[in-house]
Amino acid sequence: MFFMLAVGYIAYCTKLITEGGVGDLSRTVMYIASPCLMMASFIQPFDGTHLMNAGLCAVLSVAVLAICALVAHVAYGKKDSISQFGVIFSNTGFVGIPLVQHVLGQSYVFYVTVCIAVLTFLIWTYGVYLVTGNTKEISLKKVFTNPAVVTLFIGFAFFLLSVPVPDFISGSLDTLGEVNTGLAMVVLGCYLAQTRLSLIVRDLRAYKVSVLRLIVAPLLTLLLLWLVPSALVPSDIKMVVLITFSTPIGAMVAMLSQKYGANYEYGAGIVSLSTLLSLVSMPIILGIGAAIL
Secondary structure, rough: HHHHHHHHHHHHHHOOOOHHHHHHHHHHHHHHHEEEEEEHOOOOOHHHHHHHHHHHHHHHHHHHHHHHHHHHOOOOHHOHHHHHHHHOEEEEHHHHHHHHHHHHOOHHHHHHHHHHHHHHHHHHHHHHHHHHHOHHOOOHHHHHOHHHHHHHHHHHHHHHOOOOOOOHHHHHHHHHHOOHHHHHHHHHHHHHOOOOHHOOOHHHHHHHHHHHEEEHHHHHHHHHHHOOOOOOOOHHHHHHHHOOOOOOOHHHHHHHHHHOOOHHHHHHHHHHHHHHHHHHHHHHHHHHHHHHH
């Protein structure tokens, strides 16, 4: 994944991919590759165990996000809302899905989609409030038209009803979903190339929010998951949640900062810095998780 990220970085620096091309690739990931990968994971016969595990993922996601919000509030109080956003919301789509897919298997993307749906709801409600400071900017329409949430609704309908899907459709979804990891990493590499890292690496605030997002929040998540009996939540489901919420700062902090006139450069910078630092933090966190969960 690091190598693919480097490919994106070099491609942007050499102008093989333009600024407009980065946007096109990003939309391809969000509106085609990721939804296809998610949808493919739902095409399976109904199983009560899968449904129960999905519900557990939703409950654990809410609990983890509440912990992250508490950490952000303790660390910043009512100040630096962009940093608070960074502590709370991780990059589940661009990093979480590829990692779960390759560490645990494509079938576990089913559960990541549930985590993303919970995260999406909070991003477009509490997250928007953090960036704008105005509850009037909150849009439930943005929640229910988000590709991940739409895919969740459609996919769950297919799963609950055990809808038969022709092989050529399921095969096409699988093939399109396979490009998700590569494209997502290339886009992240392009984002890194667009950021003036020389400025952000001298900003102590960026290191503080990165440590909180990459170390403190995942360790508290790990503690929560360790305390939950394995008889209640299987270890592999715990690992899905841990991977999902150990990822670096979500790119949405930069997108919303730009959209609502907040500190976009700082938002983009902490996304880039935390992504680089996650190359060290995530193997450690996930290694601990694999050993104790």
